[in-house]
Amino acid sequence: MISKRKAGFRKWLPFYLMALPCIIYFFVNNYLPMGGLIIAFKNYNVQKGILGSDFVGLENFRFLFSTDEAWIITRNTLGYNLFWIFLNMFIGVAVAIFLNEVRTRVAKKFYMSAILLPYLISMVVVSYLAYAYLSEQTGFINAIFKTFGLHTVAWYQNAKYWPFILTIVYEWKNIGFNAITIFASVVGISKDYYEAAEIDGATKWQQIKKITLPMLKPTIVMLITIGMGNVFRSDFGLFYQVPRNVGLLNSATDTIDTFVFRALLQTGDIGMASAASFYQSIVCFITIMVFNGLMRKYSKENAMF
Amino acid sequence: MNRSSKRFLKLSHIVLLLLSCLLIAPFLLLIISSFTDETTAVQNGYSFFPQKFSVDAYRYIFSNFRIFGKAFLITAGVTLFGVLLGVTMAALMAYAISRPGLPGRKILNFYVIFTMLFNGGLVATYLTYVSVFHIKNTYFALLIPNLLCNAFTIMLIKNYYQTSLPTELIEAARIDGASEWAIFFKVVMPLSKPIIATVALIVGLAYWNDWQNGLYYLDDTSMHGIQNVLNDMNSNAKYLMQFAHSGGTAVPTTTVRMAIAVVGILPILCIYPFFQDYFVKGVTAGAVKG
Known part of the structure; x- marks a missing residue:
């Protein structure tokens, strides 16, 4: 029995060795930091390290939630995400349906390349693109305003413009990803339905309403569920780079991720940072579990596990 | 094709063409701005049709090749090394957990998936890397945190192995006495070129575009790659002034900023x-399997 087990082990050993580099990497990169979450309950001291620092109970959380910022960053993170999930669906489905109409290969390839391009560049470069338009002195938009004799706008000093600017930049960058994702499902709808509908004299609009949209329902539900699971995460790059980390804009541009970064590396308030980071990790975990659970009920093959 | 379909086809082309132009326009503005004469840019702002063109911005970059060339090479080197290492590790892991009958396979699978569900967040990750592994101000900081492997690419490769790998070939090689490692590198890897290429692009893009690791872990700006140089210019208005200009004239900062951003996206534009x-x-692929 033992020798049999030994032989089995020898047979499988190469596979365990193959898995080993990744096992070690995930331990270092993912599992150790999960243990490191304990720092949120401690008064972090560089000399004493993560384990040696003194416990302070819920002190860090009391500080965090006594500030207005805790409310602002939660509101901004949730608000932008919820709005964008639905905007993504609307624009993504529309663009995917248009893409599906195009029969010419070259044209289709051109459109897909063009709309996906913004998705491929870094947020730092995006901030330069945005700056080329929005800079107060040399921006393209203000240059246009000047030629028409209008007053220039200090975009980077007024929080009220930023919900719009961030939405435009976000959609500009992600439209291709969303559209192509949904397009993959639109392509999968059998042509027979449309042919039958055409013979019966259905207009295009009727075909979209009666065939395409109902057939896309599972994809839409899946994408909304994934989006809802990540509703407490924000794209750090978008909120940090595009507003160029200007404090004046914080009421409109600060999210949990930018707040954690600033507290950790710019103001050095590790207690505050770790409490906010812990809060995000836990709430994220809960939302992901809840929405993945819903997914399992609704369509098991699309659930993560 | 009935009339309604024809009209809708026209509408599709118009909408998609307009959308494509709108999405590409910022790139054109960036590239044209980088070729604009400095004085023109300062006086008239960035424009699609500048009055005067100039390559001064690029001349400045070349005269400071020691700085910008180095940043470019750092990013290129880290990207190359990261892709080679990361993709190999992911493929090995994917191959292991796609083997039917492997004892503990479910546990390994969960070990990978769980990293998608829960994470320690920035503070705990940062403190772990800094205080346990002392990664600050080393090139490991650009290579290792968050980018090397992730559950998503492993699952992508695993799905491919489970659906598209001909098991007969593996069995045949095993009967011929090939070791499991030889089978992996000589049979499996050549057979999985499409998925490996896709994953290599995803990973390469993530490395090329990364600026967060540099921002978190590298205080020493001389170690910064191209994306971090762009970030440094954003956060430090005087960043460009610290390097001498070969002509002895003032640094054309308004256009150089844009020229460096162009350098930052150039490889992507070239291979795209x-x-x-x-x-x-x-x-x-990523979308279908969340």
Whole structure:
């Protein structure tokens, strides 16, 4: 029995060795930091390290939630995400349906390349693109305003413009990803339905309403569920780079991720940072579990596990 | 094709053409701005039709090749090394957990998936890397945190192995007495070129575009790659002044900023037309299996 087990082990050993580099990497990169979450309950001291620092109970959380910022960053993170999930669906489905109409290969390839391009560049470069338009002195938009004799706008000093600017930049960058994702499902709808509908004299609009949209329902539900699971995460790059980390804009541009970064590396308030980071990790975990659970009920093959 | 369909086809082309132009316009503005004469840019602002063109911005970059060339090479080196190492590790892991009958396979699978569900967040990750592994101000900081492997690419490769790998070939090689490692590198890897190419593009893009690791872990700006140099210019208005200009004249900061951003996206713009199908595949593959 033992020798049999030994032989089995020898047979499988190469596979365990193959898995080993990744096992070690995930331990270092993912599992150790999960243990490191304990720092949120401690008064972090560089000399004493993560384990040696003194416990302070819920002190860090009391500080965090006594500030207005805790409310602002939660509101901004949730608000932008919820709005964008639905905007993504609307624009993504529309663009995917248009893409599906195009029969010419070259044209289709051109459109897909063009709309996906913004998705491929870094947020730092995006901030330069945005700056080329929005800079107060040399921006393209203000240059246009000047030629028409209008007053220039200090975009980077007024929080009220930023919900719009961030939405435009976000959609500009992600439209291709969303559209192509949904397009993959639109392509999968059998042509027979449309042919039958055409013979019966259905207009295009009727075909979209009666065939395409109902057939896309599972994809839409899946994408909304994934989006809802990540509703407490924000794209750090978008909120940090595009507003160029200007404090004046914080009421409109600060999210949990930018707040954690600033507290950790710019103001050095590790207690505050770790409490906010812990809060995000836990709430994220809960939302992901809840929405993945819903997914399992609704369509098991699309659930993560 | 009835009349309504024809009209809708026209509408589709108009909408998509307009949308494509709108999405590409910022790139054109960036590139044209980088070729604009400095005085023109300062006086009239960035424009699609500048009055005067100039290559001064690029001349400045070349005269400071020691700085910008180095940043470019750092990013290129880290990207190359990261892709080679990361993709190999992911493929090995994917191969292991796709082997039917492997004892503990479910546990390994969960070990990978769980990293998608829960994470320690920035503070705990940062403190672990800094205080346990002392990664600050080393090149490991650009290579290792968050980018090397992730559950998503492993699952992507695993799905491919489970659906598209001919098991007979593996069995045949095993009967011929090949070791499992030889089978992996000589049989499995050559058979999985499409998925490996897709994953290599995803990982390469993540490395090329990364600026967060540099921002978190490298205080020493001389170690910064191209994306971090762009970030440094954003956060420090005087960043460009610290390097001498060969002509002895003032640094053309307004246009140089844009020229460096162009350098930052140049490799992507260059390879994109040739690998477009893989990019689209990578995007849709990720979408279908959340």
